[in-house]
Amino acid sequence: MARAFLDHKLDCKTCGTIRLDIPEDAGEDTPIHCSTCHGYLGTWGELQRDFIHQSGDGVFDLDHGKIQQK
Template sequence: MGEYLNHQLECPYCLTIRLRLPAEAKPSAQIVCDDCGEFLGTWDELLSDFEKQGGEDGVFRLDKGRIRRVD
């Protein structure tokens, strides 16, 4: 498994991984970058991408909209 997340979770506009999530995000919720405000995809698309990259069993954890590296 790689050490860095990629694909849809990284903003293609400002290259950060900071998601702005609604408190009760539904699968169809539109998610934007918290830094630049650009649309990144639906919550379902982004969560599926995160899970493909190891999800909760990989080197990263998704906690309250923040992706943290597990040391």
């Protein structure tokens, strides 16, 4: 079953926003930081896997660090 909302695992633990600073050439092990406060969020691979797990059957889309509900 798809979710209608995210469960806050992608939120920045420091400032609470979901704004990812993702380099153009990000790989699985690239560290990703919050673009608001620069807090560490995890590796690009970890964040993508968590997003895919939460998005269920495609309720959300991740495009260049922007999460949008479809």
